[in-house]
Amino acid sequence: MNPPAPTSRMRIARDRPVNPGGDFVLYWMVAQRRTRWNFGLQHAVHLAAALRKPLVVLEALRLDYRWASARLHRFVLDGMADNAARLAAAGVTHHAYVEPEKGAGAGLLAALADRAAVVVTDDWPSFFVPAMVAAGAARCPVQMIAVDSNGILPLSATDRAYTTAHSFRRHLQKTLLPHLSAFPVEDPLLRAGLPPARALPAEVLRRWPCAAPALLSGTEPTRLAALPVDKAVAPTGLRGGAVAAEDRAAAFLAGPLHRYATARNDVEAEVGSGLSPYLHFGHLSPHQLLSDILEAEDWQPDRLSDSTAGSRAGWWGLSPSAEAFLDQLITWRELGFVFQHHNPDSYERFDSLPDWALETLDAHRGDPRPHRYSLSELEEARSHDPIWNAAQRQLLREGRIHNYLRMLWAKKVLEWSHHPEQALQVLIELNNRYALDGRDPNSTSGIFWCFGRFDRAWGPERPIFGKIRYMSSDSTRRKLDLTAYLRRYSAEEQARQGAGGASPI
Numbered sequence: 185m186n187p188p189a190p191t192s193r194m195r196i197a198r199d200r201p202v203n204p205g206g207d208f209v210l211y212w213m214v215a216q217r218r219t220r221w222n223f224g225l226q227h228a229v230h231l232a233a234a235l236r237k238p239l240v241v242l243e244a245l246r247l248d249y250r251w252a253s254a255r256l257h258r259f260v261l262d263g264m265a266d267n268a269a270r271l272a273a274a275g276v277t278h279h280a281y282v283e284p285e286k287g288a289g290a291g292l293l294a295a296l297a298d299r300a301a302v303v304v305t306d307d308w309p310s311f312f313v314p315a316m317v318a319a320g321a322a323r324c325p326v327q328m329i330a331v332d333s334n335g336i337l338p339l340s341a342t343d344r345a346y347t348t349a350h351s352f353r354r355h356l357q358k359t360l361l362p363h364l365s366a367f368p369v370e371d372p373l374l375r376a377g378l379p380p381a382r383a384l385p386a387e388v389l390r391r392w393p394c395a396a397p398a399l400l401s402g403t404e405p406t407r408l409a410a411l412p413v414d415k416a417v418a419p420t421g422l423r424g425g426a427v428a429a430e431d432r433a434a435a436f437l438a439g440p441l442h443r444y445a446t447a448r449n450d451v452e453a454e455v456g457s458g459l460s461p462y463l464h465f466g467h468l469s470p471h472q473l474l475s476d477i478l479e480a481e482d483w484q485p486d487r488l489s490d491s492t493a494g495s496r497a498g499w500w501g502l503s504p505s506a507e508a509f510l511d512q513l514i515t516w517r518e519l520g521f522v523f524q525h526h527n528p529d530s531y532e533r534f535d536s537l538p539d540w541a542l543e544t545l546d547a548h549r550g551d552p553r554p555h556r557y558s559l560s561e562l563e564e565a566r567s568h569d570p571i572w573n574a575a576q577r578q579l580l581r582e583g584r585i586h587n588y589l590r591m592l593w594a595k596k597v598l599e600w601s602h603h604p605e606q607a608l609q610v611l612i613e614l615n616n617r618y619a620l621d622g623r624d625p626n627s628t629s630g631i632f633w634c635f636g637r638f639d640r641a642w643g644p645e646r647p648i649f650g651k652i653r654y655m656s657s658d659s660t661r662r663k664l665d666l667t668a669y670l671r672r673y674s675a676e677e678q679a680r681q682g683a684g685g686a687s688p689i
Contacts, residue, residue: 541636
């Protein structure tokens with residue numbers, strides 16, 4: 185039998201008794217949309233085996249989330265198709281429900297929970313998920329357990345938000361070791377020993393039918409085109425789902441990772457992992473990435489440094505590139521998760537910035553701004569700056585921006601807006617509408633870092649920016665060879681590709 189999830193990762197979302205007479209154990213898959221390396225699924229499988237009940241996995245895709253688009257829907261649908269295949273092979277009922285119209289899914293969770301012995305779901309601190317889980321729990325007649333599979337360090341292992349990466353890194357170096365021996369089961373469905381899958385009640389299937397295989401697979405694009413989502417933000421051509429995620433991770437670890445420490449900022453080297461969309465949608469586990477890296481480097485716990493000084497390099501006892509990547513995967517990514525966990529109502533608010541940043545931005549609020557652009561001008565990449573325009577076109581086309589240029593992209597919007605609050609709202613809108621990894625704690629951290637969150641005051645003090653860390657297109661051009669990048673994302677090439685994405689519908 186699979187072990188349960190660690191208690192440090194479990195939260196009782198609905199304090200009700202388990203119903204031993206229920207028909208099945210229900211796993212409501214909302215954030216960790218994968219069947220491997222998943223504490224939530226692992227715990228649901230454990231409960232199903234202990235109670236001798238079949239397992240039902242409910243994976244739904246709603247329409248009423250902000251920025252709902254063909255791009256985001258397609259990526260999630262790819263993942264649902266992968267999960268459908270893996271769960272069917274394991275003999276587990278997978279109910280993949282895609283809303284045909286807004287509000288059509290209302291009541292589905294409650295209908296299944298009424299027949300369940302216990303409900304397990306994902307504990308994720310961002311976007312609409314916390315409110316959705318809370319609303320679902322309030323109507324659940326049995327116990328609902330929310331399980332944290334977000335990062336290597338459980339969110340419960342922190343008692344506050346951290347103001348800098350250095351302070352959080354020190355906390356990690358003091359507390360992470362015990363959690364390195366508590367990874368999720370690689371494949372909780374393997375030899376799970378569950379009772380045979382059970383068909384869902386006919387009345388449930390009539391009202392909330394399972395998504396058509398052609399919609400999940402994308403073999404009939406008209407099915408996606410018929411859904412009331414933003415079709416101007418078209419799919420990028422990058423396939424979502426656990427299969428593509430694991431393939432991309434394997435390719436990254438076998439090649440680009442070895443140059444990560446030295447070439448990450450090189451626009452043409454393309455040594456970035458490209459894994460952030462898969463991490464965001466739960467198609468890939470950070471535990472799997474860490475496990476694969478440690479295995480590749482034949483790592484043992486005795487290689488950990490005794491230092492807890494917060495150094496970025498040397499603590500793991502790994503190669504420089506592996507250490508650099510893990511600092512992004514664990515320190516920076518989980519820093520954002522911890523911040524949102526402890527600031528659920530303010531993490532996207534301007535006034536959540538540190539006091540020094542608020543003070544310096546306010547002091548320079550009236551500074552002359554030679555260029556000011558509206559949201560539509562920026563969205564359409566109509567600035568005077570060819571580097572910024574190229575980065576925006578990459579976002580429009582591919583749902584991503586090269587990691588170094590993404591920082592410059594945000595800094596320039598601060599420079600070109602009437603006031604910093606407007607700049608922040610523009611960046612949130614552009615990032616969350618077009619980026620595949622938008623609406624994520626790590627993505628939010630990247631935007632707010634450009635306004636001083638997790639950073640410190642810098643000198644010399646500059647117009648508009650004040651003591652906020654400064655970046656310029658001129659210095660970027662001197663630092664990086666952008667010739668091919670500017671050509672690839674020119675207005676002419678964008679027109680040829682199609683402004684909204686590579687696969688318009």
